[in-house]
Amino acid sequence: MSLAQAPSPAAGPRDQAARWRAHSVMIRRARIALPAAIGAIFVLLVGFVIHGSLAGAKARPQDADAPIQLVNPRFVGRDGKGRAYVITAKTATRDEKDYNRVLLDTPMLVLDEEGSNPTRISSQSGVYREDAHTLNLDGGVKLNGGDVNFSTASSIFNTATGVLEGTGEIQGMGALGEIIAKSYGVYDKGDRLVFKGGVRTRVESH
Known part of the structure; x- marks a missing residue:
């Protein structure tokens, strides 16, 4: 006479609550990390623009405003x-x-x-x-x-x-x-x- 393996019981309310809390934490972290990443990219772009402007000013001849x-x-x-x-x-x-x-x-x-x-x-x-x-x-x-x-x-x-x-x-x-x-x-x-x-x-x- 063979013994059949009993099916695992369905996840209980505690497990569902734990998963929901973990999901909520991940969403909150994403909401914080995403704006921070966008801000960092923006700061980086501004830095590139300023650096390019300064480099162009240094490369420009000193007598750029001299008469033709x-x-x-x-x-x-x-x-x-x-x-x-x-x-x-x-x-x-x-x-x-x-x-x-x-x-x-x-x-x-x-x-x-x-x-x-x-x-x-x-x-x-x-x-x-x-x-x-x-x-x-x-x-x-x-x-x-x-x-x-x-x-x-x-x-x-x-x-x-x-x-x-x-x-x-x-x-x-x-x-x-x-x-x-x-x-x-x-x-x-x-x-x-x-x-x-x-x-x-x-x-x-x-």
């Missing part, structure tokens, strides 16, 4: 009559206090560059004003073109009219010989050079 500067610029334009001119320089720096003012280091102005006898005017420094369409050349201004070779203190070129003028004394050699004057003007892309004020000439004999 071009090296070996070349400006090509035409005056009101369609005549071409070219302005070059070692550097061109825009004035941070006046946006229309561009400072040029060792500029050179070329009139009728593609012609047979282009006129070149160079100086130690220059200022180009975009609003007034003028180029002021100062310091050791040299004017060369064709058979003329003159020096003066300053000159002003109007990019709208194509006229180059100077109010300081000018002296040098022209087609007729040595010329000294108190002012001058260059017209028609350098084809016509006019001297004014106390003009003195010494004609070279051939």
Whole structure:
């Protein structure tokens, strides 16, 4: 006669209460741990953002706010009559206090560059004003073109009219010989050079 194993009794009320308490504890812990984990992730992200900002600030050049500067610029334009001119320089720096003012280091102005006898005017420094369409050349201004070779203190070129003028004394050699004057003007892309004020000439004999 075989003996049948008696079935285990069903879980009693005490066991169910213990399981419920354990489940409740786990839920309470989860409610505490989950917000804590979210907060830690948020703090970590903020830390990454701050670190990236600081690293970017350190990597940024110290002169990031320096005025805009071009090296070996070349400006090509035409005056009101369609005549071409070219302005070059070692550097061109825009004035941070006046946006229309561009400072040029060792500029050179070329009139009728593609012609047979282009006129070149160079100086130690220059200022180009975009609003007034003028180029002021100062310091050791040299004017060369064709058979003329003159020096003066300053000159002003109007990019709208194509006229180059100077109010300081000018002296040098022209087609007729040595010329000294108190002012001058260059017209028609350098084809016509006019001297004014106390003009003195010494004609070279051939």
